[in-house]
Amino acid sequence: MKTDPVVKLLEDVQQMLEAMNWPTPYEVARALDLRVISGPVPAINLEPPPTIHLPTTLVGFKRAHTLAHEIAHVMLDWREIDDELLAYYAPECAYSNLEALANHIAGLICFPQPFLDETLGRFGFSPEALLFMAQAKDAPLPLAMDRVVYASDDGNRAALLFKKGYLIDFSATLWLEAERYDFVDEPLKRFPGIQLQPLPGGTA
Numbered sequence: 001m002k003t004d005p006v007v008k009l010l011e012d013v014q015q016m017l018e019a020m021n022w023p024t025p026y027e028v029a030r031a032l033d034l035r036v037i038s039g040p041v042p043a044i045n046l047e048p049p050p051t052i053h054l055p056t057t058l059v060g061f062k063r064a065h066t067l068a069h070e071i072a073h074v075m076l077d078w079r080e081i082d083d084e085l086l087a088y089y090a091p092e093c094a095y096s097n098l099e100a101l102a103n104h105i106a107g108l109i110c111f112p113q114p115f116l117d118e119t120l121g122r123f124g125f126s127p128e129a130l131l132f133m134a135q136a137k138d139a140p141l142p143l144a145m146d147r148v149v150y151a152s153d154d155g156n157r158a159a160l161l162f163k164k165g166y167l168i169d170f171s172a173t174l175w176l177e178a179e180r181y182d183f184v185d186e187p188l189k190r191f192p193g194i195q196l197q198p199l200p201g202g203t204a
Contacts, residue, residue, distance in 0.1 A: 005070075005079055005080075005081050005084065006081060006101065008079075009076070009081065009105075010081050010104070010105070010108070013075070013105055013108055013109075013114065014108060016028075016031075017027050017109065017112065017113070018045075018113070018152045022029065022112035022113070022114060023109075024064065024109075025064050025065075025067040025068040025071060025106075025109050025110065026064075026067065027037055028068070028071055028109060029052065029067065029071055032074070033049065033050070033051065033073065034050050034051070034052055034071065034074060034180050035049050035050070035051040036051075036052050036054060036067065036120035036169075037051060037052075037053060037054075038053070038054065038055070038056050039055060040053075040055060040056060040134060041078060042053060042054055042055065042058075042066050042069070042070055043119055044068070044070050044073055044074055044077075046074065048064060050074060052067060052070045052071065052074070054066060054067060054070075055111060058128070060138055061110070061137055061138045063140045064110055065106050065110050065139070065143065068109040068110050069102045069103060069105075069106040070102075070106075071109070072101065072102035072103075072104075072105035072106050072109075072181060073098070073107075075105065075189070076098060076101060076102065080164065081098075081101070082094075085097055085098060095173025099150065102148065103143070103146060104150055106149040107143060107146055107150075108147075110137065110139070110143075111137065111139075111143075111144070111147040115136075116133075116148070116151060116189070119148075120148070121137055125148065125157065126197060127159075127197050127198065127200065129148060129200075130144045130145055130148055130159060131144075131199055131200060132191055133147065133148070141161060141169075142161065142168075142169040142171070145159040145161065145169065145170070145171040146171045148171075149171040149172065149173060150171065156173065156174050157172065157173045157174070158170065158171065158172035158173070158174060158176060158191075158194065159171050159172070160172075160176075160178075160187070160191075160194075162184065162187070165183050165184060166182070166183055167179075167180060167181065167182045167183075167184050167187055168180065168181070176191060178190075178191075
């Protein structure tokens with residue numbers, strides 16, 4: 001039985017990260033012989049030697065995550081997953097999926113598995129876990145949402161971020177009839193069966 005190339009890549013990434021004792025994005029780049037240089041916008045050039053361009057204005061977690069995101073695009077290209085998606089889907093859909101995959105792989109790198117396991121062991125699958133991860137890494141909350149939701153084996157996980165009735169962002173392993181920035185005045189009616197748990201301190 002042929003293994004799904006995306007599943008295989010994600011498994012290989014996790015094994016690599018574990019073997020390297022949960023490296024930083026910069027250590028991953030060096031291990032893959034990827035040059036990282038300054039550039040006006042985040043970009044990759046796969047001509048030898050493969051190079052990632054990062055603006056000097058990016059700092060902290062944003063810089064690390066952007067680098068991890070670009071590393072993910074290199075991996076997707078090397079495995080020819082981008083070509084496969086473009087062969088089967090309309091370009092807009094294919095590129096959207098590639099961006100989601102790159103963000104997911106970046107999450108594996110920037111939110112290492114031991115950190116995720118420790119957080120979930122302490123807080124469980126809860127808004128407190130998401131907020132703790134985001135604050136500990138100085139990361140945007142939606143990236144923490146993605147990391148927790150997609151790490152779950154449960155096919156019915158979702159995290160939704162509302163602000164003044166608008167759905168600002170969401171991550172889900174189940175199908176939601178929703179788009180970002182939808183106005184949702186009654187979430188329990190819009191999404192039957194969900195359990196709402198507010199973020200601590202009225203964050204959202």
